[in-house]
Amino acid sequence: MESIKEREELVMHGISPSRPRVEILNYLHNNFTHPTADEIFKDLRGKVPTLSLTTVYNTLKLFVSKGLCQSITINEKQVCYDGQTIEHGHFLCSICGKIYDIKDNEEQDKPHKDYMDGHHITEVHYYYKGVCAECLSSLS
Amino acid sequence: MESIKEREELVMHGISPSRPRVEILNYLHNNFTHPTADEIFKDLRGKVPTLSLTTVYNTLKLFVSKGLCQSITINEKQVCYDGQTIEHGHFLCSICGKIYDIKDNEEQDKPHKDYMDGHHITEVHYYYKGVCAECLSSLS
DNA sequence: CGTGCTATTTGTTATGATTACAATGCAAAG
């Protein structure tokens, strides 16, 4: 895990590839669990002992502004982050609280437009709530 | 404004129609601004001087659980509330911060399914971000 | 090698939304 890819990606986006930034981006590229800032912080502390939570927050905000990741606001409590920048939906399980990615194979399933009611649309977000497959099967 | 309709609606949903509850429901039915708990509290203080912010929070949570209103989590800072319970999208203006209702005239514009990837879907949420018509026109 | 400059990181402290909790109030039933 040399994180060369992450280093390059940062530079291409005009961000200098400091240690914390490379590690956080690498983390986002390897974890599809939609982590919160705090989860990222706790998970990376072992690898980068000097890391501070403030840096995680700053870095994530920077990444979002540069289009390197997206923030997810399904959960009423905390913001979650997703290293996948291509538009896709999410599913929040009301029982276990996990967030799943939704792969939209059918195009018409997702809302799509540039203008609506005269507003200029730059981002489309959609998500579902319910009970996930795993929780469904344990409700035997 | 006798709020008889709200009184009835509360009773029909198994909620005893106390003064704060009637007033908050009435407020949600007359304001389509997607207010936060605090905005509702401040706006109703004149009319109901004994009202407490805690009651507003409790009541909103009760309403959501009984399906009398829905909570909107577009904004990363606070949760907003919407008295309209029929499924509809929202639009958040990144400039002025206002939230608009989106009337979906075209059915295929909104995602729709009962099951997806094995998960059981009970709620569908979607929203857009961008620049609203008003802010667009003032960018002259 | 040092020096200074700028960007980055860090720790601490503040903020602000939401909740927990305990106390008070109130309305219906006896």
Add this chain to the structure above:
DNA sequence: CTTTGCATTGTAATCATAACAAATAGCACG
């Protein structure tokens, strides 16, 4: 009138996030 139980209230706690100032690191230049 009392009792009983739910509603409401005020206060204090919690917790995510941001502000801020100090410390540090990377780097161009002498």
